[in-house]
Amino acid sequence: MPKTNDQRPATRIGYGFDSHEFRLAIPLKIGGITLPHDKGLGGHSDGDVLLHAITDALLGAIAAPDIGALFPPSDPRWKGADSVIFLQEGLKRVRDSGYSIANIDASLILAAPKIGPHSAAIRARVAELLGVHGDCVGLKAKTPEGLNLENAAIAHVVVLLEKTSRPKKTAPRKKASKKR
Numbered sequence: 622m623p624k625t626n627d628q629r630p631a632t633r634i635g636y637g638f639d640s641h642e643f644r645l646a647i648p649l650k651i652g653g654i655t656l657p658h659d660k661g662l663g664g665h666s667d668g669d670v671l672l673h674a675i676t677d678a679l680l681g682a683i684a685a686p687d688i689g690a691l692f693p694p695s696d697p698r699w700k701g702a703d704s705v706i707f708l709q710e711g712l713k714r715v716r717d718s719g720y721s722i723a724n725i726d727a728s729l730i731l732a733a734p735k736i737g738p739h740s741a742a743i744r745a746r747v748a749e750l751l752g753v754h755g756d757c758v759g760l761k762a763k764t765p766e767g768l769n770l771e772n773a774a775i776a777h778v779v780v781l782l783e784k785t786s787r788p789k790k791t792a793p794r795k796k797a798s799k800k801r
């Protein structure tokens with residue numbers, strides 16, 4: 622083992638929440654896949670409520686700025702953006718901090734469409750995006766009983782990180798070319 626004064630915690634927890642409103646005749650993206658439905662989730666980006674909550678959970682776990690600070694809705698670059706971009710930035714920051722994902726657990730709250738038939742596909746896609754085993758992605762779907770939120774989709778996510786290595790210095794990424 623290398624000599625180290627690494628005082629960082631062995632594990633860190635992160636929590637993310639997001640909500641979006643349904644709008645007619647736009648694609649419905651949840652967890653990086655497009656679900657068949659007559660409405661999609663409005664937003665400045667593609668409105669992927671689950672990927673946004675996962676991204677915020679990752680960023681929160683390492684006490685980084687949140688998704689709204691990193692990708693402000695006022696910035697035209699993120700108009701209609703694929704939310705995978707946001708997730709990848711969160712993941713990069715986690716890895717650069719010297720942590721990896723142990724597991725995530727998510728709850729989706731929406732009246733329709735039914736998530737059950739798509740649950741396996743969403744979990745598989747999220748696991749692929751995060752580079753973890755499918756067993757490390759939990760997903761539950763609930764209807765908004767008593768909440769009077771029939772036209773919204775909500776996601777809650779927790780993530781557990783494990784320390785893997787020393788944090789990377791925040792130097793620009795370059796291929797090391799050894800001088801001989």
Ligand SMILES: [Zn+2]
Pocket residue numbers: 639640641664668669670673
């Ligand atoms: Zn969002």
